[in-house]
Amino acid sequence: MPELPEVETIKREIEPFIVGRKIEGIEIKDHRNIKGISPEQFKKKLIGQKFKGLTRQAKYMLFELASGNYLTIHLGMTGRLLFAPDKYVKIVFNLSGGKNLYFSDARLFGKIRFFEAMPNLKLGPEPLQKEFTVEYLKKIFSKRHSSIKVLLLDQKLLSGVGNIYANEALFRAGINPHRKASSLSEAEIKKMQHAIEEVLEEAIKYRGTSDSWYVDAKGEKGGFQLRLKVYGKKNQPCPKCGTTIKREAMGQRGTFFCGNCQK
Ligand SMILES: [Zn+2]
Numbered sequence: 001m002p003e004l005p006e007v008e009t010i011k012r013e014i015e016p017f018i019v020g021r022k023i024e025g026i027e028i029k030d031h032r033n034i035k036g037i038s039p040e041q042f043k044k045k046l047i048g049q050k051f052k053g054l055t056r057q058a059k060y061m062l063f064e065l066a067s068g069n070y071l072t073i074h075l076g077m078t079g080r081l082l083f084a085p086d087k088y089v090k091i092v093f094n095l096s097g098g099k100n101l102y103f104s105d106a107r108l109f110g111k112i113r114f115f116e117a118m119p120n121l122k123l124g125p126e127p128l129q130k131e132f133t134v135e136y137l138k139k140i141f142s143k144r145h146s147s148i149k150v151l152l153l154d155q156k157l158l159s160g161v162g163n164i165y166a167n168e169a170l171f172r173a174g175i176n177p178h179r180k181a182s183s184l185s186e187a188e189i190k191k192m193q194h195a196i197e198e199v200l201e202e203a204i205k206y207r208g209t210s211d212s213w214y215v216d217a218k219g220e221k222g223g224f225q226l227r228l229k230v231y232g233k234k235n236q237p238c239p240k241c242g243t244t245i246k247r248e249a250m251g252q253r254g255t256f257f258c259g260n261c262q263k
Contacts, residue, residue, distance in 0.1 A: 076109030
């Protein structure tokens with residue numbers, strides 16, 4: 001599933017490609033990713049509009065149009081935005097200059113929405129913004145007795161941290177995923193904050209993790225899957241101490257950790 005670094009990678013590729021281009025046509029091969037508006041209205045609202053900018057909030061891409069309208073895309077599990085089509089293309093945006101942007105989605109969990117004005121997505125602070133401080137983490141951890149792992153994935157508290165990077169950040173911070181969030185000391189919260197930022201920045205640098213579906217806009221795999229320490233490493237030796245890495249389900253998500261390094 002594309003998480004923050006993967007969406008950021010795609011956003012950085014697509015932004016220079018679309019800004020200043022006009023939407024000249026839209027081909028809808030399957031309308032089920034379009035939410036809250038009929039396919040006919042979707043076309044009517046968008047054709048003729050020009051892209052002004054592209055920003056990212058957590059796992060959402062926000063396409064700003066010159067009119068002040070917005071288009072948001074969430075890639076879900078298997079969504080892709082591509083410069084060339086693959087076999088799961090659902091929507092084609094025909095852009096000025098003879099270019100196309102393809103939205104592909106094999107499993108149809110992606111969501112595309114149209115807004116008249118900039119939407120409020122009601123997301124919690126995200127790790128690469130200035131609101132993501134030790135103070136903020138202290139505040140959200142202190143009153144909560146759920147496990148730190150489950151809490152890190154709560155998008156209302158912290159947006160953009162998905163399962164892969166939650167596992168990797170906990171390993172880097174040396175914190176056991178089962179720990180109650182409220183039990184973390186100030187020193188551990190500092191380690192946690194640093195580990196989350198570090199792992200996300202590194203993953204963006206390596207253009208995301210391709211563990212299953214994710215490819216960038218050029219259709220190429222990311223590089224961070226080669227740098228994962230625990231995610232997907234069940235029964236393999238811990239890269240720090242050699243202890244066998246465990247996999248457990250927590251909140252229905254695969255949780256990978258070293259019982260020796262993570263206390
Ligand atoms: Zn270990």
